[in-house]
Amino acid sequence: MNQLFSRMPPLAAAALAALLAFVFAVVFMEQESDVAVISLLALGAVAAWGAGRVGLSRRVSAAAATRPGAVAALGGAVALGLLAVFAEDHFPLLMLSTVMLYATVALGLNVQFGYTGVVNFAGAAFFGIGAYTAAELVGRTALPPILVLPLGGLIAAVVGLVLVVPVVRTRGHYAAVVTIAFSVLFKTFLEVNDTLGGPQGLSVAPLSLFGWSFGEGPEILGISASFYLNYALAALAVLALAFVMVRRLERSWIGLSLDAVRLDETASACYGIGIRRSKILAFVVGNLVIGTAGALYGSMLGYIAPTSFTFSDSLILVAIVLLGGMGSPWGTVFAAAIVVILPEKLQAIQEYRFLLFSVVVMAILLFRPEGLLPRAVRRYMPAPKEVAR
């Protein structure tokens, strides 16, 4: 029993797992009743446990180590498949896009504190800066999204520079208070600032690319898709780019330096690693990623208000990183899916989501600090085939 899958080629195992995940996701997203959702969750948990028992999980991990590119492509295929299945439905597309954007944000946070140990409890604030930038830019200029998105990231990174000095000079809880203070400050600022819409917020005009408005659903192969498909595809592109770049960063000498700074600043300094340089790099890159996702999120929602970018939201973003496993990109994506979709599908817990996730994270920290999909040891290049045995 234990050996059922142990002969299977790793990539075939990964493809099988991807197919199962796809089918599960489609069925899951279509459920309406709480009972069905909870039963499916239980089934999913049992299946995940079973996959470990029959050796499928180990084959998939082996595939991730030996053929990381192919496994990432499978992940992309699953996402595209889901978008195709739900191409005509507003709500599932909105949910999937939100998952992808939250995952992107959490990847940015991962660079900051998963790798480098630079805490950031203002994730939602930088997300919001991206969104407000989009609101201001899309309404007033005709910039194509290809520029609006990176500009959102850029502005977030530039505003983040205000915090660079205190963040880089402080450590641990002192650094935490800097970002928490910024988080509270940012929301208060939005609420009292009239040009940014005050507590009511702002509406955001739809993005457009060379005359093709994201606000209208495209006609593809005779079906008229939801306009959210535009945003979902854009979100997938942003996530894919962030994912690939974050993975490359992790599997590089720079990623190693970031880890070393997190784990031991003193030893790092004695081996020539610039502590400040590393922290600044991580903080700026992270905010760039977060702001870019925020710009897309703002234009997708069409309406933004200070209440979407509070300290509690920042904590939810941190929860995603911890739940998935610090520094684990696949874990981050998985956790984003759980944290975003669960409250939406289970209306019963929607109201309780902040409470639920804070308790879950406390349990994770106490009993499984490595997270759901723990980060694997760094391999700078695909592992040799022997590792798969």
Add this chain to the structure above:
Amino acid sequence: MMQVETALALDTLGLPITPERLLDIQGLAKSFGGVRALNDVSFSLGRGEILGLIGPNGSGKTTSFNVLTGLYRPDGGKILFDGADITGNSPQAVYRAGIARTFQRSRLCLELSIFDNIMVGNHARLNHGLMFNLFQRKAFRLEVESALAEATELAASFSPNLAAAMFEPVGALPMIERRRIEICRALISRPKLLLLDEPSAGMTHDETHQLMDDILAVRERQGGLSIIIIEHEMGVIERVSDHCVVLNYGEKIAEGSYQDIASDRLVQEAYLGSEVGR
């Protein structure tokens, strides 16, 4: 008070530093609050020499490494290394100048692999450019392959087990292996000066012996590495050191060959009643 020092640095007697001298420490002082951890300590080290730094617990040995490597700023004195004044330089600059160290209390990154830990020490020789690391993955791969081959060879000269497990996390290994990795991390960048702070702490007599032999073998291969070693096991000092410096309460109380200092009355007094120095 402090002259600008370049290649023509002068020592305390006003003589030019000869090229044979790699390190010159002059009148080094460091206090913590009321504690004078180092008080007017001077010594020097020739190229290719091994210096034993000994003294009872709390006598300032580790502090002298910390000041030397730029972790602490000295209150006074001068450090000349390889013809340049490195007093008060940052730890990063000291490392780039060619000084690598180990720590008394092991400081490895336990979550990271053996290879990762050794590569931390190789920082000066790796390309950290953003473009290179993110976009030139083929060239990056070549650099990884050659670094891996080199690190594996170095690890193998200490323990075949290490060389066979380069991608295993360090946290799972026993203390002895961790000590060896720390030394590999210090040696990989081919420093000019290696600082060893109680490398054999917690090892048996035979293990200590083996470790020192391995270090000396690598030194032989790298050619002319100088070493300062802090060690409580006097047998080790006797065997490996060309010359010894003895500290007590932050002051240098004796200097000379092992035989000289072993018969020195002050040294014997300093060690009397202290549990170290068998």
Add this chain to the structure above:
Amino acid sequence: MALLGQYLVNGIMLGTIYALVAVGFTLFFGVLDVIKFSHGDVLMVGAFAGFTAAMAVAAVGISNPVLQLAASVVFALSVTAALGAAIAKWLILPLKHAPRMNILLVTLMLGTALREAVRLFYPDGSNPKAFPALLPTSALTLGDFTLRADSAILVAAGISVIVGLHLLINRTRLGLAIRAVAQDEETARTMGINYALVVLVTFALGSGIAAVAGVMNGLYYNEVNFGMGLLLGLIGFSAAIIGGLGNLYGAILGGFLFAMLQMLGAVAMPFASAYKDVFAFAVVIALMAWKPTGLIPERASERV
């Protein structure tokens, strides 16, 4: 001029509340070297407990404000003291050897959990509650300037708590034990001090003081709400940091300093009084950039 006097009274009032919160952070940091970010929300729980007790006492027909107040304070104190000890026992001590970041995160999440629990499960918890006015409202008038009795009583009460804490720490065996543990855990253990017990008591003590601050805050603003702890906790923490963590008197100083900062913001920018919190936190951030470990630096440099 009278306006300035009013600002001064307000500043002292707020400063007392902030100092009481900051003192808790300092106590916890002293004994365990940890930051308990849920402190503000523990305070909020205390304020709600006090509110509940006052209401309950009124409901059984006792309308004597002194009795109401006593019940309110005693109940708030006991609830938060128990809560603080429980947090130390089940969340913080088990994570003592985990990375520091994990304690920070676990207490942040606990803060959210407490906040949400009150919002969701306290009857009509998502709306602010009107805290009964239990103090005399007579006022002393000097020209344009009025000093209300309730403000004076609150300030006096707060200051007596601080003085009491000072005496406790410096004059009692318990205080000696707390100081010993704060100095050095190992030495304290060898001296025969029950380490875990001292930690629990310290957390109970700090949390109890927060409850006093919570009730004071309720009396002062005539309101309690589930979100009040986040801001107060952050302010208290900033104050503790400004004064140098682990330094009791620094924390008190920091509390008054922060209140002055807010008043200054309000006086200097009357046209933009909405920005007074933005201003205060901007100053905190700037301060951290300038002095990364507070105005009074942390104890010793790291041993290598």
